[in-house]
Amino acid sequence: QVQLVESGGGFVQPGGSLRLSCAPSGSIWRVDTVPMGWYRQAPGKQRERVASISSNANTDYAGSAEGRFTISRDGAKNTMYLQMNSLKPEDTAVYYCYAYIQFTYYWGQGTQVTVSS
Secondary structure, three states: OOOEEEEOOEEEOOOOOEEEEEEEOOOOOOHHHOOEEEEEEOOOOOOEEEEEEOOOOOEEEOOOOOOOEEEEEEOOOOEEEEEEOOOOHHHOEEEEEEEEEOOEEEEOOOEEEEEOO
16 A cells, blocks of 8 residues: 655745655655645645655646745655745645556645745
8 A cells, every 4th residue: 555654844934945745655666756746725625735746756836936945855865845934824735745556546644834924
């Protein structure tokens, strides 16, 4: 069974930074062998894509994340990251990581990010 564990969310003031982490739990697959990414869902809104990284390390960002967020992965730690800088109140949401494995999307439980003064 594929399980993803997220961490790193929290409360931050506008302009601040956070780094989210996503790692498989109890699995033998590696984060650098499958497409992965991040979505987020704000209260009352639909889930939206934030960033993705392919199995060959190509990255792609939503317009709202471009230039402020960076998706990466560390094969040695078997962990994917989302570095978020210059955070804005509109970035407040629950952030979910996913992995696309054998034609199926697997999701983490989500981590709350709150940006407020």
